[in-house]
Amino acid sequence: MKHVFGPVLSRQLGNILKVDPVPYKACNWDCVYCQLGATRVLVDEPREYSPARDIVGELEFALAHLGLEKLDHIVLEGSGETLLYADTGELIQKIKLLTDVPLAVVTNGSLLIRDEVRRPILDADIILPSFDAAHTELFERINRPHFSCSYNKQLEGLCLLREEYGGKLWVEVMLIRGVNDTEEALKDLEAIFEMIEPDEIHLKLPHRPVSEAWVRPPTEEGIMRAVSILGHASKVIHPTEGEKLCSSFESVDRGILKAVRRHPMTHVELDRTLTRWAPGTVGTALYDLEKRGELKEIERYGTTFWCDANSGFAEKRAHGDLVGVL
Ligand code: SF4
Incomplete structure (x- = not known):
């Protein structure tokens, strides 16, 4: 959808x-x-x-x-x-x-x-x-x-x-x-x-x-x-503690992309959100999506978040610095 x-x-x-x-x-x-x-x-x-x-x-x-x-x-x-x-x-x-x-x-x-x-x-x-x-x-x-x-x-x-x-x-x-x-x-x-x-x-x-x-x-x-x-x-x-999404996406990739297009999410939040798939599946999918250039990591408040690769957030370098808004 x-x-x-x-x-x-x-x-x-x-x-x-x-x-x-x-x-x-x-x-x-x-x-x-x-x-x-x-x-x-x-x-x-x-x-x-x-x-x-x-x-x-x-x-x-x-x-x-x-x-x-x-x-x-x-x-x-x-x-x-x-x-x-x-x-x-x-x-x-x-x-x-x-x-x-x-x-x-x-x-x-x-x-x-x-x-x-x-x-x-x-x-x-x-x-x-x-x-x-x-x-x-x-x-x-x-x-x-x-x-x-x-x-x-x-x-x-x-x-x-x-x-x-x-x-x-x-x-x-x-x-x-x-x-x-x-x-x-x-x-x-x-x-x-x-x-x-x-x-x-x-x-x-x-x-x-x-x-x-x-x-x-x-x-x-x-x-x-x-x-x-x-x-x-x-x-x-106050912020809601974790979103409870219905895991009704056709694939874990689509589920992740749809979720992070609402706002950046941590790996743990995505695991908690996309409960339909076996443990470890989300982690593997994150790695693949990053390799395919569809996701990127950003770092804020000392925490790493995942977001859409096309979003206008500053990216994270290997050492964690920000590299400017796209
Ligand atoms: S930039 Fe647009 S989408 Fe983002 S918070 Fe402001 S009004 Fe909403």
Whole structure:
């Protein structure tokens, strides 16, 4: 399956199936905290990357065959920017016809200012837009957007969504130590959220290898400062301990590639995730995939992670140094 992934245990949404309508790293931002590595080419015009009927066909198959005991949400989340998929409205309508499982949409929020992008997603049960900074300088420093995006458009898009949307609005803030976890940055965000009144504010922490090696999660003090300034609607989303994926891939190679295209993973995590194959099989496959040039190793926080060879992460040299972003 190309577009459907899971089930995955999510701290925000419970037991979920992810539906990904865009190609790997099709995005109009190049966030310093991106778990997919650097964005090589920023794209800003939505496209019909795959027919909605094909994506829904995969979802139908997954719902029928994965033996899911309990599914809390279906999550429309691209391995890039979700709303760069031009037929999101049709996709949502088809998913709603297929199942009663609540549908969540994760987006960086950059295109919400466009009526033709925002209106088709109003039927979703939950929308989770990003909002990491409350002024232009910090927005550009953290999210490094396509030139057609701006902080003012980001804010206006979120305001329009709030006015028109009757579902749950959960805004996501990725906290970065020394960048947007300062008192000043958080008070600026507080002023915006007082105006928007999201139902929840989810404070996320970079915990895996991200695009820029200097990015660090806030200290405990920084997290407490954020919760105290952003108030009762805010909650800290701690990383989930290991994903529980259904090992329904045709081969161990495809399983590994699909898993690391979500975010870099350690060998141990991959072993824990791909439980269908005998012990040792994942290790052999990792070696083969690296030899064929499909995977590479990166090192962060003293730990070795595997990622897609084409991802924009700095590679690991034999002695462990980083060699620059591709
Ligand atoms: S974190 Fe999301 S919005 Fe930012 S660059 Fe990565 S895919 Fe794009």
